[in-house]
Amino acid sequence: MSLVLGMLLDALLGEPKWLWNRLPHPAVLMGRVIGWADTRFNTGRFRKVKGVAVVAGLVGAAALLGVVLSWGGTVVEVVVVAVLLAQRSLVDHVRAVAAGLRRSLPEGRRNVAMIVGRETASMDDSAVSRAAIESAAENLSDGVIAPALWFAVAGLPGLLVYKIVNTADSMIGYRTPRHAAFGWAAARLDDVLNLVPARITAVLIAPLAVWQLRRDARLHRSPNAGWPEAAMARRLDIALSGPRAYDGKMQDFAWVNAGARHSGGPRDIEAACGVLWQAWGGFLGVALLAWLL
Structure with missing residues (x-):
């Protein structure tokens, strides 16, 4: 019941x-803790070992906090679920890109820069649209389905552990000189925790294309996204996907579904938002059925 009510409240x-x-x-708050740990421990020798220890500490603290919060009963569970899921805010941010793009390309670029990490200054209308749609799909998994699923599996401890690991991955889980070693544990654990949710999200988005998804997904640089x-x-x-710029350098990523059209616009972004709600509704229906049974 807590999951269903939390999803509806969000x-x-x-x-x-x-x-x-x-x-x-x-x-x-999670980001501040991880940022402090990065500054404090990501120095000197044995950075990989230090990163493993930091992630283990974060996981333990999150699980313990989840246990304590669960003592508050259903009301606390519903509020925490609603706060840590991001369906409504995801749709709002993605839809803002479509609205901005309708007004002007620079405004579309500014709005999409709020939800993607790549460079946006040289994007055309289609690139802005594709970036928004990619972010919508990936964040549906990371920000909605995965945390909801982990709550269903392990209650508030599962939800909080997932969120702290996912936040750590977004901050330190990069293959850069600074974070390749220290962020290794965060990135690998995030991959494990998203293994099942990413595939469930894919089925919720396109149930009729499930047999084609494995081939397409292999083209992506991420094992889950x-x-x-x-x-x-x-x-x-x-x-989707394809070449894009990070830190002034073009990355030649493969296209996903390369044979389809490469052009896009605000209508495609709006269509993606509709798919987000349909996938959310599908998961809500399963959660409701599980509760009733």
Whole structure:
């Protein structure tokens, strides 16, 4: 019941600015802790060992906090689930890209820069659209389905462990000179925790294309993000991924669903938002059925 009610509350309220302008969001607090650990321990020798120890500490602390919070009963569970899921805010951010792109290309670029890590200054309308759609697919898995699934499996401890690991991966799980060793544990554990949710998300997005997704997903640089992106590409009949710039350097990534059209616009972004709600509804239906049974 807590999962169903939490999903509905998140869909209804999203992330109310009046609250999070006054209080730090839990994700922000997680980020501060991880940032402190990065500054404090990502130095000198044995960085990989230190990174493993930091992730182990974060996981243990998150699990313990989840146990303590679960003592608060259903009301606390519902609130925590609603706060840590991101369906409504994801749709709002993605839809803002479509709205900005309708007004002007620079505004579309500014809005998409809020949800992707790549460089946006040289993007055309289609590149902005594809970036928004890719972010929609990947974040549906990372920000909605995966945390909801881990709550269903292991309650608040499972949810909080997933969120702290996913946040750590987003901050230190990069193959850069600074983080390749220290962030190794965060990146690998995040891969493990997203293994099943990413594939479930893909099926929720494009159930009729499930047999084609394995081939498409293999083309993606990520072992998990490729699944929801491949599903969204099939669902919208558009090519996703492909070359993009990071830190001033073009990365020649393969196209996913390369034979489809490469052009896109605000209507495609809106269509992706519709798919987000359909996938969310499918997962909600399964959760509701499981609760009733």
